[in-house]
Amino acid sequence: MTQLQFLLNDRPVGLSDVGASDTLLDHLRLVRRLTGTKEGCAEGDCGACTVLSGRLTPDGLVYEPVNACIRLLAACHATHIVTIEHLRGPQDGAQDGAGDGSGGGPAETGDAQMPALGVGGRAVGLHPVQQAMVDHHASQCGFCTPGIVMALYGLWMADPDADARAIEVALQGNICRCTGYEPIIRAALAAGAAGGQAQDALTLERGSVTRALAAMRHGGRVTLSRGAVGAGPGAAPGASQSGDPGAGRGMGRNGGDDAGRNADRNADRNTDPGTLRADPLGAGTPDAGPPHAGPLHAGTDRAIIPCDTDDLAQALLAEPQATLVAGATDVGLWVTKFMRDISPAIFIGHLMKEIAVTDDMLELGAGVTYSEAAPLIARHIPEAHDYWLRIGGWQVRNMGTIGANIANGSPIGDTPPLLIALGARIVLRRGDVRRTLALEDFFLDYGRQDRAPGEFVERILVPLRPTARSGARAGTDSGADAAPGPRTLIAAYKITKRRDSDITAVAAGFCLQVHGGIITEARLAFGGMAATPKRAAGAEAALRGQPFTQASFEAAARAVDGDFQPLSDMRASAAYRATVARNLFRRFWLEQGAGADPDRPVRLNHAVPQALRQAVAAEAPPFPGAEAPPSLKAGE
Amino acid sequence: MKDDTAPQATPQETRLTGQAHQDTAHDSAVKHVTGQAGYTDDLTEPMGTIHAYLGLSQCAHGRIRSMDFTDTLAHPGVLGVLSAADLAGVNDVSPAGHGDDPILADGLVRFWGQPVFAVIATTRDQARRAAHQARIDYDPLPHVLDPIAARDAAARKGDRSDAAARDEDRGDAAAGKGAAQTGAAQTGAAQTGAAQTGAAQTEAAQTGGAQDDDKGYVTPPLTLRRGDAPAAMARAPHRITGRFTIGGQDHFYLEGQIALAIPGEDDEMVLHVSTQHPSEVQHMVAHVLGAPAHAVVVNVRRMGGGFGGKETQMNLFACIAAVAARRWNRAVKIRPDRDDDMTATGKRHDFVVDYAVGFDDQGRILAVEGDWYARCGFSADLSGPVTDRALFHADNAYFYPDVRLSSHPMRTNTVSNTAFRGFGGPQGVIVAERMIADIAHALDLDPLEVRKRNLYQNGQLTPYHQPVTDQILPRIFAELEVSSDYPARRRAVLDWNARMNACGGVIRKGIALVPVKFGISFTATHFNQAGALIHVYADGSIQLNHGGTEMGQGLNTKVAQIVAEAFQCDLSRIKITRTTTEKVPNTSATAASSGTDLNGMAALDAADQIKARLVDFVAGRWQVAPDRVAFLPGHIRAGDHLIPFDQVIKAAYMARIHLSAAGFYKTPEIHWDRATGQGRPFYYYAYGAAVAEVSVDTLTGEYVTERVDILHDAGRSLNPVIDKGQVEGAFVQGAGWLTTEELWWDAKGRLRTHAPSTYKVPLASDRPRIFNVALTDWSEAAARTIKRSKAVGEPPFMLGISVFEAITMAIASTGNPKTPVHLDTPATPERVLMAVEERR
Structure with a gap:
């Protein structure tokens, strides 16, 4: 197949003239003139470009906020991209669902109409999240606002019960320079209190969208290219002449049953054009958009979207020099910042999603995103959950994959220190040949990994010892040194200039076995301290076989000085990195050792008092539309 | 008309919304949350719009030895390159008239990231890629990065009486194109007659420029003194001395710098920009084009944040866009990538x-x-x-x-x-x-x-x-x-x-x-002035314009509330249009927290002028003394008559009453020597x-x-x-x-x-x-x-x-x-x- 297909708000899109480095944001703003989505930084750090990406998972259709600026267009295949222009209030949705034939359907993509201010300043047609943002004066200059609305919309759908802390986590990837965030947090709390999820447009469209996306996946490998005919202002427009009508048909008609099994049954009702326009052009042809007005470069720019992992293995064998693109949270910057030519690029973000948990092993496909892994981390490695939620912002966690974080080889990747400490191994695959090696052995030197041409990271194997592991504060109950059986003590630390969505200055993963008061094994890995993620051999030696006492950790703190010669850069000085590395041993002892004391906290408490939530809920009545049952219910 | 004056609703029962001192939502709030609020980059581009992109220096201080644009010009879509030599008018955007702010570096670069040239191409992406293909060679000169190093370097030069080093350091970077170099005796003010704008010449007129530069100063210093501090210090029972290093700050406005210039007939140029200071952009563009200010129109609907970062820093971008628009006779847009924006524009000191x-x-x-x-x-x-x-x-x-x-x-x-x-x-x-x-x-x-x-x-x-x-x-x-x-x-x-x-x-x-x-x-006392323009249309709707710019602070909302209260009408009756130099001239920057203080007063002045005319008209028409005419919610009272506002306006129009006024305000009592x-x-x-x-x-x-x-x-x-x-x-x-x-x-x-x-x-x-x-x-x-x-x-x-x-x-x-x-x-x-x- 040579056509990229996705849903954009309420219509299917099919594009043939697509290059590897085309970004979703440029497509939205330059080609579609959907200018509600803003460019703030073009590197996935400010969130002004946040849109929702809906994709099919084993659990059904899932919508997640992503950064359109570094989401490459080819990665949108078989997804539903939802922009700010698609948001509308539940009352609108209910009216459409009722299908009164009055022709008052929602505005079409690209020419959404301004909600009118109704009685009492309440705008008709605003989504509960938007209304709450207005009510709480949560916009000033307004430039970050569409992105914040979209992130909060994603949260409102995923976690109707989000408290202030959950809202902060959801907004890690959104910068507001005007408001100081307080009114935004209040607005998000109010939107949560208002409810209305059942009547939301994306809920009502669920069935038809699910079928449409499933249909788009059935076309096998997708091969895209642009520029071959000749680039420049005179180049042929990107409109697909024939295209694959599957997308158009898929919109609510003959989608795959399997993928749709989890969809809301009620959504079947909403396959009429009033809600989701199956045939916006009247001929079943996906909308190729106006003539390409986006970036044009010379030469052939190719993108390959394999249909499965075997296909990936073959494609990479054929083109071993290809750029592998998973979440593009780093490769996206190669494109937007360094203007590097990444062609040919193989897009793998939709592959290798398998997750398996056994008694002693957590097996993660390389394509599992940070967000997808988060619940597993919370359940199986709770000591690292806080650390995990400090990887990038929410959008980045929704895009970035663990496999790519490893394969990228960065000395400041967030997952390797923790995974190395846990003793993780990775499976590398080339064609049908697989090999397994310890993660720490993968990192050879700065920018150099043990990966042959044509080879890719396929799986990550993380050892678990749930029966032996104690909790985060093990040992304090019965006296650490006298604990009866072997215990596994785990910690993950990330030190940054700013707490959230910052790149590591120093990261550390600690995993210790303690038996009978003796440290029987110590695996300590650091990031940001050397040219690669690296174990602290001297500190490990200082702990191994030693008593589980403060003195041992002081010795390890001294020893770690000899393990690393960190650099000074804009993130931290060498002296700071070295001091922190030492102090993390002291922190570990204070958290895990005999002296751990609830009256003597070791870590800062970032909790937000629930009083804020109660205050907002008390003053904010539920959104009017949310109280009324959706008109759909009548036919059930 | 008598029938029209019958009371339909008593004003006491009419509760007005959006009056002064009331909690009122930002006038663009609904547009913000729906993505419908338009910023400069969102405007529909005129057909044939082309794009400019800046090339930045990769040297902190040095002479440009050579510039090779061969690959740049060969890049697809490239129409041309602008460098200092192509700036026909004045190569300077110094807001203080110092003549030391070249638009494009002329011979000497003075910081890493200084704009040196601009590429013009069909698309922004082409211009940006092509800009990175230029090859510039430099002869490096010593650089100083922090203020103490600058002080020490100046002191060393002073010790050596090394006039040659001083000249080299000042030299051609400080000189606008075409200005004669006369060595160390030149002050910033003296050499840039052509670059002088109406703004802030007083700053430059300070004496002692040459001596200041000997000390490494970029502008004359100031000392405030009262009493005898050294003597009092000596007498004090306790003394503490310290050195405190205070970091700068990037504005990080979410919307970066951006300008769109559209050429018109004769020497006209219309710009849509994200600036806190439309009048200064107007002056700068006029100078660089060699046109009078009346030929240049600068429009600002809203900014995606300013914080001071768009008080002067937009000038350079607007000038590049305007020069390119004139040269290619097409609309030109310029928007730097965030990294270039943060590298090439100034910050908190x-x-x-x-x-x-x-x-x-x-x-x-x-x-x-x-x-x-x-x-x-x-x-x-x-x-x-x-x-x-x-x-x-x-x-x-x-x-x-x-x-x-x-x-x-x-x-x-x-x-x-x-x-x-x-x-x-x-x-x-x-x-x-x-x-x-x-x-x-x-x-x-x-x-x-x-x-x-x-x-x-x-x-x-x-x-x-x-x-x-x-x-x-x-x-x-x-x-x-x-x-x-x-x-x-x-x-x-x-x-x-x-x-x-x-x-x-x-x-x-x-x-x-x-x-x-x-x-x-x-x-600077002369900045403390403002203008406003109010039109009351025959249907009773009111259009308000003032010299301030909206960057999120709610200025438009607050000024509109003042006018709504003046006319005793709902806020919804008033439309604030984009800030434009066509409606209110010679404005000050929206800065120094002064936006509402100055523009609110000017708007009130305009409203009061129209109200005074209406009072005269109503008093005459309904035969009552002027002091018996009052503005009440939604109405005007004339003695015992209560007339809806719309009807008064309609009648006033029919009676040929002037329903438009320009307001003005200057802050009283202030002075500074x-x-x-x-x-x-x-x-x-x-x-x-x-x-x-x-x-x-x-x-x-x-x-x-x-x-x-x-x-x-x-x-x-x-x-x-x-x-x-x-x-x-x-x-x-x-x-x-x-x-x-x-x-x-x-x-x-x-x-x-x-x-x-x-x-x-x-x-x-x-x-x-x-x-x-x-x-x-x-x-x-x-x-x-x-x-x-x-x-x-x-x-x-x-x-x-x-x-x-x-x-x-x-x-x-x-x-x-x-x-x-x-x-x-x-x-x-x-x-x-x-x-x-x-x-x-």
Whole structure:
């Protein structure tokens, strides 16, 4: 197949003239003139470009906020991209669902109409999240606002019960320079209190969208290219002449049953054009958009979207020099910042999603995103959950994959220190040949990994010892040194200039076995301290076989000085990195050792008092539309 | 007409919305949340629009040896390249008329990232890629990056009397194209007659330019003096001296710099830009095109944030777009990538301050001396008034009996620093607060007690000899101490730290109550003027325009509320259109917190003119005395007649009454003599105070702001909910300046923190865990301000200093409390940890 297909708000899109480095944001703003989505930084750090990406998972259709600026267009295949222009209030949705034939359907993509201010300043047609943002004066200059609305919309759908802390986590990837965030947090709390999820447009469209996306996946490998005919202002427009009508048909008609099994049954009702326009052009042809007005470069720019992992293995064998693109949270910057030519690029973000948990092993496909892994981390490695939620912002966690974080080889990747400490191994695959090696052995030197041409990271194997592991504060109950059986003590630390969505200055993963008061094994890995993620051999030696006492950790703190010669850069000085590395041993002892004391906290408490939530809920009545049952219910 | 006057609804029953002093939503709020609010980049482009992209220098200081654009010009879609030689008019955008701000570097580059050329191409992407294919070779010259290095370098040159080195350093970079070079005797003002705009020539007219440059100054310094500070210092029972390094700050407006220029007939040029200063863009574009100002129209609907970063920094972009638009006779858009925006545009000045304070046993300040060395960058830009304002606010809220304060605006090979919310004030205020903290440490007092003992009393003189007459801080302190429970919480913090000291706890706490007193007015007196234009259309709808620009602060909303109240109509009757130099000429920048003060008054003047005409008309038509005509909600009363507003307007139109008026305002009573350092530069002061409590991890230097309580003075607030938003936002931005926002240059002079991935502005999780913000609902401006409100944009920024002071207290607990804490800003976790380690 040579056509990229996705849903954009309420219509299917099919594009043939697509290059590897085309970004979703440029497509939205330059080609579609959907200018509600803003460019703030073009590197996935400010969130002004946040849109929702809906994709099919084993659990059904899932919508997640992503950064359109570094989401490459080819990665949108078989997804539903939802922009700010698609948001509308539940009352609108209910009216459409009722299908009164009055022709008052929602505005079409690209020419959404301004909600009118109704009685009492309440705008008709605003989504509960938007209304709450207005009510709480949560916009000033307004430039970050569409992105914040979209992130909060994603949260409102995923976690109707989000408290202030959950809202902060959801907004890690959104910068507001005007408001100081307080009114935004209040607005998000109010939107949560208002409810209305059942009547939301994306809920009502669920069935038809699910079928449409499933249909788009059935076309096998997708091969895209642009520029071959000749680039420049005179180049042929990107409109697909024939295209694959599957997308158009898929919109609510003959989608795959399997993928749709989890969809809301009620959504079947909403396959009429009033809600989701199956045939916006009247001929079943996906909308190729106006003539390409986006970036044009010379030469052939190719993108390959394999249909499965075997296909990936073959494609990479054929083109071993290809750029592998998973979440593009780093490769996206190669494109937007360094203007590097990444062609040919193989897009793998939709592959290798398998997750398996056994008694002693957590097996993660390389394509599992940070967000997808988060619940597993919370359940199986709770000591690292806080650390995990400090990887990038929410959008980045929704895009970035663990496999790519490893394969990228960065000395400041967030997952390797923790995974190395846990003793993780990775499976590398080339064609049908697989090999397994310890993660720490993968990192050879700065920018150099043990990966042959044509080879890719396929799986990550993380050892678990749930029966032996104690909790985060093990040992304090019965006296650490006298604990009866072997215990596994785990910690993950990330030190940054700013707490959230910052790149590591120093990261550390600690995993210790303690038996009978003796440290029987110590695996300590650091990031940001050397040219690669690296174990602290001297500190490990200082702990191994030693008593589980403060003195041992002081010795390890001294020893770690000899393990690393960190650099000074804009993130931290060498002296700071070295001091922190030492102090993390002291922190570990204070958290895990005999002296751990609830009256003597070791870590800062970032909790937000629930009083804020109660205050907002008390003053904010539920959104009017949310109280009324959706008109759909009548036919059930 | 008699029938029309029958009352249909009594005004008493009509409740108007959006009146002055009412909580009213931002006029664009619904457009913001739906993505329908249009910014410059969202405008529909004229057919055939082409794009410009800047090429930046990769050398901190050096002569351009050669420029090779072969590959650039061969890139697909490229139409051409502009360099300094292609600028037919004046190659200068110095806002102060110094002639030292080339649009494109002419022969010499003076910082890493200076614009050297611009590529014009069919698409932005083509222009950007092509710009990176240019090859420029430099002959490097020595560079200085920080103000102390600049001072020392100047001193060395002075010692050697090395005139040649001076000439080389100044030379052609300072000279606008076509201006003759006459060596060291040239002052910035003398050489740029052609570049002089109407703006701020007084700054440049200072004497001693050549001598100033000998000292490494980029603009003349200032000294404020009252009494005999050295003698008083010598007599003081206690003296503390210190050096305090204060970091700069990037604006990080979410919408970057952007300009769209559309050529017209004759010499006309229409621009849509994101600027706080449309009139200056108009003047600059006119100069660079060699056209009169009347040929250039500058439009601003709204900005995606400004914060001072779009007061002068847009000029360069607008000029490039206009020059290219003229040359290719097509619409031209220019928008730098975020990294280039942050590299090539100015920021808040960072300072190194050497200070000395003398005080008595009770902590009362007796004498202060201070030297403020600023990293101004390669050109003056607004560094003169910025460094002046640092001195104006070096007292913050405290009386200095004998005082000498000096500014040293140092020329450095870095981007030219510019306006940023507070405009140098914060860098003055924080030094006052540092001295208070030092005194409190030395005497083992609660810093709040030291603050109280030094607060101005009405009648006392500032270092610039303006008496303080509107002091309200004692009441703010008293109310805030109660509402924040400060005394008990301070005791709890002290107890906590003592307990952690005893048991080896690593989390320490700090709490601080910090005030702000901020002078309102442009210190350049002539900027304190504004215009407005109101049209009342025959259908009774009202269009309002004024010279201010909307950057999110709610200016349009507040000015419209004033007009709505004047006409006794609902806010919805009024439409504020984009700011345009076609409607209101010769405007000042929307800056210095003055937007509402100035433009609100001008709009009220316009409304009053129309109202006066209507009163005359109504009195004549309904045969009543003018004093029996009144504006009531939705109506006008003429004696016993009550006429709906629409009908009055319709009748007035039929009677050929002029229903349009241009309003004007100039701030009274202010004056300032920079030569003597005396005057009344400020019309009034705005006040506020904040209590911040923090916890600090002494193993890593990380911290969390636990709780902040603010009580801020917006006078009789025109819109409390919008003003509260300004307070909250300014506080967090101020706290960001002092905590995580760090500008970091490498040895080559490259700014390495030039994007949000490396430059860390506060996120939602950095805001205080508990955040209580209130306005002083009892306050009323003593000066005759617009409806007795007070400006609110900048003053609360300095309340963020409370976080820094609280961190300082937490650090102090880790060692001898009498030893002062050495903590520079920004207090990154690294600086905090190193300050802790120093005390171990």
